[in-house]
Amino acid sequence: MSHLEPLGSRLNVVVFGATGGIGRAFVEALQADPAVENVLACSRSVFHAVDEKVDVASVSFGDEDSIIAAAQWRQDEPLDLVIVATGLLHSDQMRPEKSWQELDADNLFETFKVNTIGPALIAKHFLPRLRKDGPSVFAALSARVGSISDNQLGGWHGYRVSKAALIC
Numbered sequence: 001m002s003h004l005e006p007l008g009s010r011l012n013v014v015v016f017g018a019t020g021g022i023g024r025a026f027v028e029a030l031q032a033d034p035a036v037e038n039v040l041a042c043s044r045s046v047f048h049a050v051d052e053k054v055d056v057a058s059v060s061f062g063d064e065d066s067i068i069a070a071a072q073w074r075q076d077e078p079l080d081l082v083i084v085a086t087g088l089l090h091s092d093q094m095r096p097e098k099s100w101q102e103l104d105a106d107n108l109f110e111t112f113k114v115n116t117i118g119p120a121l122i123a124k125h126f127l128p129r130l131r132k133d134g135p136s137v138f139a140a141l142s143a144r145v146g147s148i149s150d151n152q153l154g155g156w157h158g159y160r161v162s163k164a165a166l167i168c
């Protein structure tokens with residue numbers, strides 16, 4: 001039984017952020033799904049494919065050419081589903097702001113690069129690859145805290161605004 005039946009069968013699916021917690025879980029679920037024929041697992045750091053259904057591509061948001069190269073995958077066939085599961089809340093160099101007084105231009109730029117600009121560049125190069133003669137889906141993971149209706153606590157300003165911008 002496939003959860004992807006509405007999209008049809010023999011599906012070609014792309015996952016960005018395949019090394020992340022959610023992205024890896026998507027790849028594992030997709031490789032086990034009988035409706036899926038091929039998966040492209042895209043990541044910045046090395047992703048080790050464990051199934052012959054899964055191809056890998058190295059993609060970094062600082063390098064648009066790497067996104068263009070990934071968009072050549074199975075270029076004679078339409079894509080049925082593209083999932084963007086990349087994201088940045090904190091890293092070794094930065095932590096989420098607890099107050100607006102902690103706002104930092106470099107951290108804001110990096111957060112927007114990963115959470116907003118990267119997914120937009122993926123849309124630029126992958127939307128034209130989606131199936132046109134049937135249903136297809138492009139999905140990018142936002143966050144509940146990027147919603148105006150969940151904005152009571154404050155903090156995490158860069159993450160929140162970058163996720164709100166992603167929705168736009």
Ligand SMILES: NC(=O)c1ccc[n+]([C@@H]2O[C@H](COP(=O)([O-])OP(=O)(O)OC[C@H]3O[C@@H](n4cnc5c(N)ncnc54)[C@H](OP(=O)(O)O)[C@@H]3O)[C@@H](O)[C@H]2O)c1
Pocket residue numbers: 016017018019020021022023043044045059060061062085086087088089114118141142143144
């Ligand atoms: N986990 C949650 O509870 C939760 C809640 C709400 C929303 N979300 C959203 O769901 C998505 C996935 O979350 P997660 O918990 O799976 O995150 P995660 O484990 O931190 O994974 C993030 C992914 O983004 C990639 N990435 C980071 N910087 C990148 C860059 N500059 N270029 C290309 N790729 C980059 C990472 O690749 P590398 O391995 O190369 O660093 C990694 O694959 C994110 O958008 C997150 O904001 C998560």
